[in-house]
Amino acid sequence: MTFLPASPPTSYHNGSYQTGMMQGAQLLALVGPGLRLVETKMKGVDSDVFAPLANAFLDLIGSGGKRLRPALALMAAKVDGATPTDMDSATVVALAAAVEMLHTATLVHDDVIDSALLRRGAPTLNAIWNGGSTVLAGDYMFGSAALFSAQTQNLQVIRLFSDTLKIIVDGELRQLRDRYNYEQEKSAYYQRIYAKTASLFCAATQGAAILAGFADADVTRLRDYGYYFGMAFQIMDDVLDFTSNAATLGKPAGSDLLQGTLTLPFFYYLRQHPNPADVITHLEEQRSRADAEGAAIWRSTVAGLVGELQASTAAAEARQEALDFLTQAKAALAPFPMSPYKESMLGLCDFALQRNY
Amino acid sequence: MTFLPASPPTSYHNGSYQTGMMQGAQLLALVGPGLRLVETKMKGVDSDVFAPLANAFLDLIGSGGKRLRPALALMAAKVDGATPTDMDSATVVALAAAVEMLHTATLVHDDVIDSALLRRGAPTLNAIWNGGSTVLAGDYMFGSAALFSAQTQNLQVIRLFSDTLKIIVDGELRQLRDRYNYEQEKSAYYQRIYAKTASLFCAATQGAAILAGFADADVTRLRDYGYYFGMAFQIMDDVLDFTSNAATLGKPAGSDLLQGTLTLPFFYYLRQHPNPADVITHLEEQRSRADAEGAAIWRSTVAGLVGELQASTAAAEARQEALDFLTQAKAALAPFPMSPYKESMLGLCDFALQRNY
Numbered sequence: 001m002t003f004l005p006a007s008p009p010t011s012y013h014n015g016s017y018q019t020g021m022m023q024g025a026q027l028l029a030l031v032g033p034g035l036r037l038v039e040t041k042m043k044g045v046d047s048d049v050f051a052p053l054a055n056a057f058l059d060l061i062g063s064g065g066k067r068l069r070p071a072l073a074l075m076a077a078k079v080d081g082a083t084p085t086d087m088d089s090a091t092v093v094a095l096a097a098a099v100e101m102l103h104t105a106t107l108v109h110d111d112v113i114d115s116a117l118l119r120r121g122a123p124t125l126n127a128i129w130n131g132g133s134t135v136l137a138g139d140y141m142f143g144s145a146a147l148f149s150a151q152t153q154n155l156q157v158i159r160l161f162s163d164t165l166k167i168i169v170d171g172e173l174r175q176l177r178d179r180y181n182y183e184q185e186k187s188a189y190y191q192r193i194y195a196k197t198a199s200l201f202c203a204a205t206q207g208a209a210i211l212a213g214f215a216d217a218d219v220t221r222l223r224d225y226g227y228y229f230g231m232a233f234q235i236m237d238d239v240l241d242f243t244s245n246a247a248t249l250g251k252p253a254g255s256d257l258l259q260g261t262l263t264l265p266f267f268y269y270l271r272q273h274p275n276p277a278d279v280i281t282h283l284e285e286q287r288s289r290a291d292a293e294g295a296a297i298w299r300s301t302v303a304g305l306v307g308e309l310q311a312s313t314a315a316a317e318a319r320q321e322a323l324d325f326l327t328q329a330k331a332a333l334a335p336f337p338m339s340p341y342k343e344s345m346l347g348l349c350d351f352a353l354q355r356n357y
Numbered sequence: 358m359t360f361l362p363a364s365p366p367t368s369y370h371n372g373s374y375q376t377g378m379m380q381g382a383q384l385l386a387l388v389g390p391g392l393r394l395v396e397t398k399m400k401g402v403d404s405d406v407f408a409p410l411a412n413a414f415l416d417l418i419g420s421g422g423k424r425l426r427p428a429l430a431l432m433a434a435k436v437d438g439a440t441p442t443d444m445d446s447a448t449v450v451a452l453a454a455a456v457e458m459l460h461t462a463t464l465v466h467d468d469v470i471d472s473a474l475l476r477r478g479a480p481t482l483n484a485i486w487n488g489g490s491t492v493l494a495g496d497y498m499f500g501s502a503a504l505f506s507a508q509t510q511n512l513q514v515i516r517l518f519s520d521t522l523k524i525i526v527d528g529e530l531r532q533l534r535d536r537y538n539y540e541q542e543k544s545a546y547y548q549r550i551y552a553k554t555a556s557l558f559c560a561a562t563q564g565a566a567i568l569a570g571f572a573d574a575d576v577t578r579l580r581d582y583g584y585y586f587g588m589a590f591q592i593m594d595d596v597l598d599f600t601s602n603a604a605t606l607g608k609p610a611g612s613d614l615l616q617g618t619l620t621l622p623f624f625y626y627l628r629q630h631p632n633p634a635d636v637i638t639h640l641e642e643q644r645s646r647a648d649a650e651g652a653a654i655w656r657s658t659v660a661g662l663v664g665e666l667q668a669s670t671a672a673a674e675a676r677q678e679a680l681d682f683l684t685q686a687k688a689a690l691a692p693f694p695m696s697p698y699k700e701s702m703l704g705l706c707d708f709a710l711q712r713n714y
Contacts, residue, residue: 047527049534109496112469113489132470135492136530139466142496143523146503150516158515159507166500170404173493177406 024355027347028067030340031074034088034096038070041097041148042104045140053137054144057108069103069204070096072229072345076208076222081339083212091152091211098148098161099204105141106168106196108134113176114259157207164203171195179260180287182280186267190231193238198230205229221332225345228329233352235322238263239315240355242306254306258299260287264321268314269305279305323353381712384704385424387697388431391445391453395427398454398505399461402497410494411501414465426460426561427453429586429702433565433579438696440569448509448568455505455518456561462498463525463553465491470533471616514564521560528552536617537644539637543624547588550595555587562586578689582702585686590709592679595620597712599663600672611663615656617644621678625671626662636662680710 028035042058045051073096074088112134142165149161175192178184205226209219241256242265256263270276283301290298309315326349336342385392399415402408430453431445469491499522506518528549535541535549562583566576598613599622613620627633640658647655666672683706693699 049527049530109492113492132533133530135466135470136526139526142499143519143526146519146522150519153512155510162500162503162507165503169493169496169500170406173406173490176489
């Protein structure tokens, strides 16, 4: 599925909005022209030495075109129904590009970190490109993101953006620190997914609302939408990591657990288990054995646990929690009049729960 | 030598300025109070998970206290002689902290890149800390630098800052790409040192001038000073890499050449050589041999070339070029009335040529 259709789907063309589930492509169609401006801005790398590298990363990471964060910025800026729909403000496009470029930069560096730490077998960006230039490509993308954020010409938004960058990186170091720590509190999980995912969705919707000149209460509502949507989006990502398979996901089921990252389904699994302490002891022992005897032991331990988790209700419980967050995301939009943009933002909430990749 | 004395030296206390060479500590004494504000700002890491890591890096990299870039920002803001000397504007302090934090972030990532590429024997930051967290610590510092730059509350300065970040990273990738390329033009060297060093000195002095509200012509003069000073500073760094020894420098003489980075003394050496093509062929052959037979061959090849270069006039010619840049840096300040700040900025030009570490 692509998220960037050549033209808006007919359901919008004829002015009637579907009230049920819409496809991802349809939902983003409304902001298709804006997304193409964002894409052009992101691809306009002004360095001959970085252009091939940066554009390769943008293609690899943007493949499938899941430009969800910039799409939400573009939608949020017009959700009041009072903004002309036929044009996108250059400052909102700059924010949308900043948000997506920052997201891409963190993924590029994640990849350096993962291969440095985990020596995964799968070919990563970092394996294709040289590790040093991958670090620099990520840095260049941070620089581009900072420049795009400066182009919003709004000090409050620039400040929000640099705060968000710090929150994201802070969350990533927490995740790194907490790997393989099976004693951690569930609250650490929420802190992590806010930092690494929801904070950037917040920055997209809140920043767009500020740039659109909305009243403070509406800015807060859109920030709330971004927060709840982002939390749900990451939970669903974490659910799919257990319930999906290698063919759909591009990585084996349970890859988070394999890397020692604990996610919501695991916490639910542990809570249901008659002897959670035994599970933890078993994992810690197998982890030590794997250090001495090789990674195959760890892979088979995780595969066993993934099987047990899939047979339990843990994933369904986590999914229910995502649904609760999405209900709150929808509620945050309640005061806005119905419009194609609001309709799309509501539809994305349903879509977040439906997607299977 | 420390650059941060507890109190200003007596030569300023009694109001008489030395016209000859001054020590580094004396030159920076005038902005000592401002530099302490910068230091406090940089050390105020607001993340419990990053604080130990970031502060360790700041200590390691800032050891010796060579806070030259923020010092120049603080001086430039007052060089017109009209600004009260007893206080530092919060926005100039924010800019100075942003510049130094950006500098530190790039050094932290340089270290990741170097150890990834070169597996040097020396213990690097990256060897002390885990590689993944080092990448993230650098990212966090980029985020802090962006936040400090936002705190200048000046869109022009924020824009200048994000442009400079991109220029620096671009220069680093060029340097990485051009390693071991002995056919490269000398012009590539100037492009590199502008990008990796002079651009940030420019941002410091130009940004400070903008924040101080100077007229456009004075902003340009201070930018020029930063440019010429920065070019000279990097050339002297590159000269010292050949003429200094391991004890003073903390790394063996010729370390740039060992890493394949060509600097100005090498270009002069090549120009003087009766058969430059033979030198290049020899280096390329030894480099290939080292790939097959081990790094010791390369180290001894470089040591031989360093000996020849030291016996030639190459370093002296490069040093003369640094002096020419410093003469232009001083000339850029000519229109400003004499003041303690101008005196220090002129004195730093002499110091840049004198330093032996």
